[in-house]
Amino acid sequence: xxxxxxxxxxxxxxxxxxxxxxxxxxxxxxxxxxxxxxxxxxxxxxxxxxxxxxxxxxxxxxxxxxxxxxxxxxxxxxxxxxxxxxxxxxxxxxxxxxxxxxxxxxxxxxxxxxxxxxxxxxxxxxxxxxxxxxxxxxxxxxxxxxxxxxxxxxxxxxxxxxxxxxxxxxxxxxxxxxxxxxxxxxxxxxxxxxxxxxxxxxxxxxxxxxxxxxxxxxxxxxxxxxxxxxxxxxxxxxxxxxxxxxxxxxxxxxxxxxxxxxxxxxxxxxxxxxxxxxxxxxxxxxxxxxxxxxxxxxxxxxxxxxxxxxxxxxxxxxxxxxxxxxxxxxxxxxxxxxxxxxxxxxxxxxxxxxxxxxxxxxxxxxxxxxxxxxxxxxxxxxxxxxxxxxxxxxxxxxxxxxxxxxxxxxxxxxxxxxxxxxxxxxxxxxxxxxxxxxxxxxxxxxxxxxxxxxxxxxxxxxxxxxxxxxxxxxxxxxxxxxxxxxxxxxxxxxxxxxxxxxxxxxxxxxxxxxxxxxxxxxxxxxxxxxxxxxxxxxxxxxxxxxxxxx
Numbered sequence: 001x002x003x004x005x006x007x008x009x010x011x012x013x014x015x016x017x018x019x020x021x022x023x024x025x026x027x028x029x030x031x032x033x034x035x036x037x038x039x040x041x042x043x044x045x046x047x048x049x050x051x052x053x054x055x056x057x058x059x060x061x062x063x064x065x066x067x068x069x070x071x072x073x074x075x076x077x078x079x080x081x082x083x084x085x086x087x088x089x090x091x092x093x094x095x096x097x098x099x100x101x102x103x104x105x106x107x108x109x110x111x112x113x114x115x116x117x118x119x120x121x122x123x124x125x126x127x128x129x130x131x132x133x134x135x136x137x138x139x140x141x142x143x144x145x146x147x148x149x150x151x152x153x154x155x156x157x158x159x160x161x162x163x164x165x166x167x168x169x170x171x172x173x174x175x176x177x178x179x180x181x182x183x184x185x186x187x188x189x190x191x192x193x194x195x196x197x198x199x200x201x202x203x204x205x206x207x208x209x210x211x212x213x214x215x216x217x218x219x220x221x222x223x224x225x226x227x228x229x230x231x232x233x234x235x236x237x238x239x240x241x242x243x244x245x246x247x248x249x250x251x252x253x254x255x256x257x258x259x260x261x262x263x264x265x266x267x268x269x270x271x272x273x274x275x276x277x278x279x280x281x282x283x284x285x286x287x288x289x290x291x292x293x294x295x296x297x298x299x300x301x302x303x304x305x306x307x308x309x310x311x312x313x314x315x316x317x318x319x320x321x322x323x324x325x326x327x328x329x330x331x332x333x334x335x336x337x338x339x340x341x342x343x344x345x346x347x348x349x350x351x352x353x354x355x356x357x358x359x360x361x362x363x364x365x366x367x368x369x370x371x372x373x374x375x376x377x378x379x380x381x382x383x384x385x386x387x388x389x390x391x392x393x394x395x396x397x398x399x400x401x402x403x404x405x406x407x408x409x410x411x412x413x414x415x416x417x418x419x420x421x422x423x424x425x426x427x428x429x430x431x432x433x434x435x436x437x438x439x440x441x442x443x444x445x446x447x448x449x450x451x452x453x454x455x456x457x458x459x460x461x462x463x464x465x466x467x468x469x470x471x472x473x474x475x476x477x478x479x480x481x482x483x484x485x486x487x488x489x490x491x492x493x494x495x496x497x498x499x500x501x502x503x504x505x506x507x508x509x510x511x512x513x514x515x516x517x518x519x520x521x522x523x524x525x526x527x528x529x530x531x532x533x534x535x536x537x538x539x540x541x542x543x544x545x546x547x548x549x550x
Contacts, residue, residue, distance in 0.1 A: 010126045011119040014139035018118020021143035022111050025415055026153070029426050030107030034100050040467050041428035042421075045083070046153050047463035048480050050104060052082025053089055054470035057096055064244030065090060071466070072484045073445065073475035078244035080199065081482040085109060085157045086243055087196035110152050116162035118143040124169050124382060129389040133397050138385050140404045146273065146295045147374055149414055153422075157198040164201075164375050166190055167208040168382065171330070174212065187212065188232040192239045199245070200371050206233065207333045208375075214326035248485075257363055260291035262338040262370035264345045267296040267377060273414040274298055276406075292370040294377045299407025303384050306399070310391060331376055338372035431464045437532045437546065438468060441539060443510040445475045449493060450514035452480040458514060461535055465512065474510075500525050500538075511538035521549060 029038060039050045056068040056079045066078040066086055079089050088105045121142035126135035142165070151159040170177065170186055177183040187209050194201035209229055210217070216225025240246065263269065269292075270277045272285030276298040336343075340363070341353040355363065363369070389396045446469050452462045462480065469476050478489050499505065500520055505527040513529075513536040520538070521529055527538045529549040542548070 006132060007123050007126060010122045010132055010135050013136045014122025014143075015115040015119035017122075017136070017139045018114040018116065018143040019111055021118065021140075022114035025149060025418055026107075026110060026422055027426070029422075030110055030153070033104055033108065034102050036102055036104045036467075037431075038422075038425045038428070039104060039106065040431055040463055041460075042153065042425040044459055044463075045155055046106065047460075047466075049082060049084045049156055050106065051463060051466035051470065051479070052079055052084035053092075053104070054467065056082075056084065056089055057093055058470060058473065061093075064242055064247055066243035066245070067247060070469070070475040071479040072481055072489065073477055075248065075485055075488070077248055077481065077483060080240075080243060080245050081484075083155065083157045083198065083482065085160075085197055087193065090196075090243075106153065106156055109156070110159070113152070113160050113162055114143060114148070117145065117148065117165065120162055120165040120169055121382075124165060124172065125385060125389075127169075127172060128382070128386045129396075131389060131396065134385075134389050134400055137397065137400050137404060141297070141300065141381060141385070141407055142378070144408060144411055144415070145377075146297060146411055146414060147293070147377060149411070149418055150290065150293055158200065158371065160197045160201070161374060161378070163190070163194055163197060164204065164378055167205055167375070168378060171208055171212055171326075183212070184228055184231055188235045191232040191236045195236050195240050195245075196243070200366060200368070202236065203337065203366060204334070204372065204375055207330055207337075210333070211326040211330040214329055215323075256367045257360065257369065258341050260289055260368040260370050261340065261342065262292045262294065262373045263288065264335070264339060264343070264350075266292050266294045266338075266370070266373050267380060268301065269293075270295045273411070273417075275410045275413050277410075278413070289370070291368045292373075294370075294373040296377060296380060297407045298410035299403040299405075300381055300384055302406055303388055303399075303403050306403075307384065307387055307391060327379075331379060334372050334375045337366075338369055338376070340369065431467065432461060432533050433464050433468055435532050437530075437537075437543070440543075441510060441541075443474060443539075444508040445477065445506075445510070447496065447506075447509045447511045448476065448478045449497070449511060449517065451486075451490075452478060500527055505538070505540050507540040512536070513538065516549065 029035065036050060040047055051071070052068065055070045056066075059068045059070065064078065066080060066089075067076045068079050068082070069076045071077075071082075079086050085105075088109055092099065092103065092105050118139040122135045122139040125138045126132060129135065145161060148159050148161050167190065170183075170190065177186055187205075191202065191205045191209070194205045206229075209232060213225045213228050216222070216228060219225065266288070269288055270283055271288055271290075271293055272278075272283050273295060274283060274297075277283040341355060342349055343351040343353075366372075385400065388399055392399050446465055448462070448465075450458065452459070459480075466476065466479060468474075477492065478484075496506075497520075500511075501523050503524060503526045505511070505525060511527065516536055517529070517538075520527060526540055528540070528542050529536065529538050530543065530546045531537075531549060532546070536549070
C-alpha cells in the first residue's frame with residue numbers, strides 16, 4: 001500500500017475514533033438538528049451563539065453578507081461577534097428556505113470537529129513516525145483533548161482545534177507543498193477558513209505562516225517571503241470585509257489584557273480536572289481561569305518522565321541535525337503571545353511589560369491571550385509521542401496504548417463533569433417563559449433595562465427572551481455581544497427611562513428590568529409592572545388577571 005493510500009486509511013480510522021469520542025462525551029442528542037431545547041436550557045455562551053444564528057437567519061440578505069440586525073437595535077454587526085461560527089451560519093443561511101423552522105447546526109459542527117481532530121492527528125503522527133498502528137492509537141490523545149472537552153458547547157467555535165492541527169500538518173509538509181506550488185493556496189485557504197470560524201485562530205495561523213517562510217524572510221531575497229506572507233493576509237482581510245467584521249467602526253480592542261494570560265506551567269496545571277493529581281494530592285482547584293486551561297494530561301506527563309529516565313539507559317542515541325529554527329520561532333512566538341504582558345513561571349514573575357498605548361490596543365484585540373498556549377499544547381504532545389516512537393521502536397504500540405489508558409483515566413473527572421452537564425441540559429425545561437402572558441402580549445421590541453453580560457443571574461432568562469424575540473420577529477435594544485456600542489446603548493437607556501417617568505412609555509415595547517424599578521413604580525407613568533416567570537416586566541396595557549406591582 002503506497003503512502004498516500006495509507007494516509008487516507010489512517011485518517012479515516014482516526015476520524016472514526018474522533019467521532020466516537022464526541023458521542024461518548026456528548027451523546028446523540030446534539031445531532032438532532034431540529035432540537036434546540038438543550039441549547040436554550042444550557043444558557044450562557046452556547047445559547048448566546050444560537051441566538052446569534054436565529055437573528056442572522058431572520059436578517060434579510062445585504063452587504064456585508066454577515067450582518068445581523070435586531071440584537072442591539074438599531075445597530076447592526078457581524079455574526080462573527082456572536083461566535084456563531086460564520087462559516088456554518090452563512091452556509092446554512094443560504095440553505096435556509098430548505099431547512100426546517102427549527103434548525104441548529106452546533107451538533108453536526110461538534111461531530112465534524114472531533115472527527116477532523118482524530119483524523120488529522122493520526123495523519124500527522126504517521127507522517128512523522130511511519131507507523132500506522134501508533135498513529136491510530138495516538139489519535140485518542142487528540143480526540144480526548146482536554147481543551148476541546150472544555151470548549152465544546154461552551155465557547156463552541158474555539159473547539160475547532162483541528163485548525164491548529166491543519167497548521168501543523170501544512171508546516172511539516174513543507175517541501176511537498178513547495179514542490180507543487182501549493183503552499184500559498186493552502187495557507188490562504190486555511191487563514192480564510194480560520195477567520196470564518198473564530199478570530200483567535202487568525203494570529204495563530206499567521207505565526208505558522210511566518211514559521212513556514214522563516215528562511216525566505218531572512219534570506220537575501222526576503223521580499224519574496226514577504227509577498228508569500230502578505231497574500232494570505234490580504235485575501236483574509238477581504239473575506240473579513242465581505243462578512244462585515246469591520247462594519248460599524250466599533251473598536252476591536254477591549255479591556256482586560258493580562259487578566260486572561262497564561263502561565264509557563266499551564267500545560268501541567270489541571271485546575272482540579274485530573275484524577276491522578278487528586279490521587280496524589282497535587283490538584284489546586286481554581287488555580288487559574290478557564291481561559292488559561294491547557295492541561296496536557298497525566299498520560300503525556302508520564303510519557304515525558306519515561307523518556308527522561310530511559311535516556312540514561314539508552315545507548316548510541318543518534319543525534320540528527322535538523323533545522324529547528326522555524327519550529328522554535330513558532331513555539332516562542334506563541335509562548336510570548338499567551339503569557340504577555342506578565343510572563344510567569346508558576347508564582348514567579350519573570351518579566352512584566354508595560355506596553356505603549358498603541359501596541360496595547362493592538363494586543364487587546366486578543367485579550368484572552370491564554371488561548372495562544374494551544375498550539376504549544378499540540379506541538380508538545382506530538383513531539384513527545386514521536387520521541388517515544390523513535391525510542392521504543394517495536395514496543396511503541398504497547399507503551400503508547402498503555403499511556404493512552406492512563407490519559408483517559410486521568411481526564412475522566414473532566415469528562416464526567418461535562419457528561420453530567422449534558423444530562424442536565426438534555427432533560428431540562430426548554431424555556432423559562434411558561435406563562436400565558438408571553439403569547440398574549442404583542443410587541444415589536446424587548447427593551448432590557450440591564451446590561452446582559454453583567455447580570456449573570458439573569459443570563460438564562462436573557463437567552464430565553466432572545467429566542468422568544470427571534471420567534472416573534474421582535475428586536476432587542478441590548479444583548480450579550482462581543483463588540484457593541486455600549487456608550488450609545490447606555491445613553492439610549494437613560495433617555496428611555498426619562499420618557500417613562502414623563503408618562504411616555506412606548507406602547508410597542510416590552511420592558512424587562514433586572515430589579516424592581518422603584519422610581520418608575522412610584523412615579524406617575526403609563527407603565528404597568530408585573531412579575532412574570534420570575535422576571536419583572538413592564539407594559540402599557542393593564543392585565544386584570546395579573547397582580548400589578550404597586
